[in-house]
Amino acid sequence: MSRSKTFLLMAARWGWFGLLMLLVFGYMAAGLSEPGTPQAAAHAVAVTNDSLAAEPATDALQPPSPIASPDQNPAGDVDKAGYEEKPGNLVHTVANLDSTWRDSLAESGYQPADPANWMTVCRRISLAMVGSGMSLEEIRELERLPEHARADAHLERLLVDPRFHHYWSERWTRFLVGTDEGQFVVYRRRRFRIWLSEQFAGNVRYDQLVRQLITAEGLWTDKPEVNFLTSTYDSNDNSPDPIRLAARTSRAFLGLRIDCLQCHDDFLGNVNLGDVESPREGLQTDFHQLAAFYTSAKSNGLQGVRSGQPDYQYQYLHDDDETDVEPSVPYSPELLPADGDARVRLAAWITHPENHQAARAAVSHVWALMYGRPAGEAVDNLPLDEASSPLAQQLATDFIDHQFNLRRLIRLIAKSAAFRADSRIDGIEISEAMERAGAVFPxxxxxxxxxxxxxxxxxxxxxxxxxxxxxxxxxxxxxxxxxxxxxxxxxxxxxxxxxxxxxxxxxxxxxxxxxxxxxxxxxxxxxxxxxxxxxxxxxxxxxxxxxxxxxxxxxxxxxxxxxxxxxxxxxxxxxxxxxxxxxxxxxxxxxx
Structure with missing residues (x-):
């Protein structure tokens, strides 16, 4: 080989090596620049309906301006999930929430904390939505914006970030089906988690999500939502377990702990059911009538789960024989459709706009994920005869009124003055009671x-x-x-x-x-x-x-x-x- 060819070959090799090293050093240096420099401007985020609008390259040094989110769209546009907002609706609702929060604190005799700084609020949002703090890259991007717009900008970006969809899908998977892998032949937890991630990415209505889980049919491989049912399969009985499903339903979708009613009536006064306005003690029949709905989920070989007629017998405490148990609900029976498939009726009852208890349960779980702790004793223990805080009640009502929009619910919590309050008040020792009342961020x-x-x-x-x-x-x-x-x-x-x-x-x-x-x-x-x-x-x-x-x-x-x-x-x-x-x-x- 001639010297010239050898030289050209070596030059090409070293050229590729030099390019590789430039890329490596470019990656390492990313994010270290101060706000306002060309390097920081290069990290402008692409436009989506739920994020910030990036400025043209020639204006990269100027802070980009946020475009309206679906909840702030002055034209009242409809987003891709089908939600329609009236002008100024979200801003008005947040103002009402803040007023309710301050009035509630005044009645309790507490002084509200001052607003936290924007970095603290953005870290809270990141921990809640993606399970980590902010990266330096994200901080530099936000520092290019006006300070008052940074927290809202960060929230909107994360709502469409795949990290949010995957993180929340794992958190809800634990809540809905637990952490056990179950029977591999009939249960695919990973498939269920990925399906949930897709629902969050598509901003699927919460009531639609619940209906899909309760009424699921088909194979657990090609219909991932079926895994909500098959996660309860017992190796000795190759079919969904109605008792485990009743317990999961009452906790996850109703915020009620009625597991103890499986074996006996409530004689300690811990469970009140019946009419919401005048509740009664919980009965063993309440639990098993709820479980009876799930006996309509039949295993049908290679067809997976199929709907059939409910068929449930149970021997109640002090009875000598088993009794045929008809499906029924533990409260507000007037909201239950009279006819139709048993699981479809149950799903319709849970997601009925007048079933405020179910909306309370959804708000309770979202609240716990946003704050890192439940608003009350437990995320799944909301007694029927005990009112939520005024703030939680207002959120549940808004959740129903706005078509069970999970993203709107997240926005309302994250934008509220209660969520953005500082964790301390100068000169005052913070007590657990003050945290529970919401005077400070806990x-x-x-x-x-x-x-x-x-x-x-x-x-x-x-x-x-x-x-x-x-x-x-x-x-x-x-x-x-x-x-x-x-x-x-x-x-x-x-x-x-x-x-x-x-x-x-x-x-x-x-x-x-x-x-x-x-x-x-x-x-x-x-x-x-x-x-x-x-x-x-x-x-x-x-x-x-x-x-x-x-x-x-x-x-x-x-x-x-x-x-x-x-x-x-x-x-x-x-x-x-x-x-x-x-x-x-x-x-x-x-x-x-």
């Missing part, structure tokens, strides 16, 4: 998957999602799953408030995940990117605080850590230690 310990998500996201400059490199997605998935398993997966009951254990603290301090995410890694880790690309030590400290805690350091914190880095003998190690300290801080592990 301090809530993050669930295991949120802790893992917050740590992993903090270690990356860019948002970690399904558009990330395949290798990065694989690392994120395996790291997340291993950490959650070791940290302690809560399972179905996700809203417990147990204290942090010694094992969990040791895992945070000495675990493999934190060590790998904070060590010097110029390809992946944010601490290394900050060291390599930030302008100076001051920018390094700011960058690491933004990544880890989604806030700028206070002046005391800033001056202390800048001094530590400037005077360090081993500068790289000091920067790693700063990231490690912040990831182990109590502030990261709590929603506030």
């Amino acid at each position: 301090l809530v310990r993050l669930r295991p998957e949120q802790v893992a998500g917050a740590i992993i996201q903090a270690s990356r400059i860019k948002r970690t999602d399904r558009d990330s490199a395949l290798l990065l997605q694989l690392i994120t998935l395996t790291t997340n799953n291993d950490f959650v398993k070791r940290y302690g997966d809560i399972g179905e009951d996700e809203f417990t408030t147990d204290s942090v254990t010694i094992t969990q603290r040791l895992l945070m301090m000495n675990g493999k995940m934190l060590r790998e995410l904070t060590e010097d890694n110029p390809v992946l880790n944010a601490s290394s990117h900050a060291r390599m690309f930030a302008e100076d030590d001051s920018a390094i400290v700011d960058t690491i605080y933004l990544c880890a805690l989604n806030r700028y350091p206070t002046k005391v914190e800033h001056d202390h850590f800048v001094g530590q880095i400037s005077d360090a003998k081993f500068r790289r190690k000091t920067i790693e230690d700063l990231m490690w300290v912040l990831l182990n801080s109590s502030e990261l592990a709590w929603n506030h």
Whole structure:
């Protein structure tokens, strides 16, 4: 081979290598620029009906202006899910909610907290909707907007973000079918979760979602919603278990814990049913009449689940023989259709606009996901004879009036003054009663998957999602799953408030995940990117605080850590230690 050909071949190889290195360094430096620079402007988000409008490239330095969401559209347009909003409807409703909140606090004698800063509110929204804090990339994008528009802009972006759809589908899957994998032959939990994700992505009406679950027919493989039924299959009886389905229905769709009625009448006064206006003690018949609806779900070989006639017998306590049990509902029987398929009738009753208890249950679950804890004692325990808070009642009424629109419900909660209140009031010691009343945003310990998500996201400059490199997605998935398993997966009951254990603290301090995410890694880790690309030590400290805690350091914190880095003998190690300290801080592990 001639020298000229050899030279050209080597030049081509080095040219490709140089291009690859430019791409790698471009990825590492992404997000480190200050707001208003060309690099930050390059991260403008594409236009969707539920997000922000990106400006033309020539005006990239100017803050983009948000377009109207479906709830704010002045023309009253209809969005792709079929919801129609009147002009100013959402703004007016939020104002009413805020008025109700303040009036309720005044009656309780509490002073409302001042509004939290925009970064704190955006972190709350991220934790609620995608299970992690904000990435530095997202913070830089938001800093290009006027401060008053940032929280709303972040909310709208996340409502159409696949991370939201996947995260909420897993949370609702746990609520609806639990965490067990069940019988593999007749149950596909993963298929069910993916189907739920598609429903959230399409903004399917909540009442339609519930009807699909209760009336599902077909095979659990090609009709994923059928897995709601097949998750209860008993290996000794190859058919849906009506008793387990009745318990799941009462908790998930009605917010009532009537499981104890399976074996006996309520003689402790814990369960009140019957007429909503004048409730009575719960009876054993209430539970089994509800279970009878599900005996119409028949297994039919290769055709999967098919609807038939209900056929249920049960031997009640103190009875000598089994009794034929007819399907009936535990309260408001006048809302139950008289004729038709049993499960269709049940679904129609649950989703009836006048069944306010079912709407309360839906609001309770969305509220718990947004706040990280239920508004009351438990997310699925809303006694029929006990009213919700005025704010929750107003949300349930609006939910019914606006066609069971889950995105609207999320918007109302996230935009409300109660959700955006600070977690502290100067000069006042915050009590549990004040938190329950809503005077402040409650301090809530993050669930295991949120802790893992917050740590992993903090270690990356860019948002970690399904558009990330395949290798990065694989690392994120395996790291997340291993950490959650070791940290302690809560399972179905996700809203417990147990204290942090010694094992969990040791895992945070000495675990493999934190060590790998904070060590010097110029390809992946944010601490290394900050060291390599930030302008100076001051920018390094700011960058690491933004990544880890989604806030700028206070002046005391800033001056202390800048001094530590400037005077360090081993500068790289000091920067790693700063990231490690912040990831182990109590502030990261709590929603506030």
